[in-house]
Amino acid sequence: MSLSRGLRPAPRRVLATAGALSAALVLSACGGGDADDTSGGGNTNFVTSKGGISTAAKGERADIDTIAGETLDGTKLDVADLKGKVVVLNAWGSWCGPCRAEAPHFAKAAEAYKGKDVAFVGLNTRDFNKQQALTFEEDYKVPYPSLYDPDGKLILFGFPKGTLSLKGIPSTVVLDKEGKxxxxxxxxxDETKLRSMIDPLLQEK
Incomplete structure (x- = not known):
């Protein structure tokens, strides 16, 4: 059966991009392991501890690309506006078991750092029913905003290639006070590992 006149198939480039987004999120979704991903180039200036946390030395850190949009509650948020604070970016989904396991630790840490130069921002993905994500935040008393990223575009394209980027769900990136x-x-x-990523950056001059 031929296509109706005036109805054209989506360009291959668009279909390929959509397919790549979907495949990347499916492959990386809800991993609970400690594996590190150093793909993206041979000039990766970071090291990974035995605990599975990768760090980059000051002076060897990369800037993020644009991570901005609308939060789950409809507020506009741009991570670039948070420079001057240590910023914790956490990719999560309400459907993800490990995300549910870590949520109380993130909520507790966010409350503990309140009033200090630390900002927490979630990146909620693959929750195509926004209400499920809002219920998750309510259930775990999440005190900070989450950008609504159902297609995973901010997670996949918010970081330069070859850098310490969000690669799975859940995963967490911490930016220094310069936004790097x-x-x-x-x-x-857990809260202990999360603090081990934040505290050294708070102490940097």
């Missing part, structure tokens, strides 16, 4: 990528974990975190 300083640490990453590709696993669910």
């Amino acid at each position: 990528i300083a640490a990453r974990a590709l696993m669910a975190l």
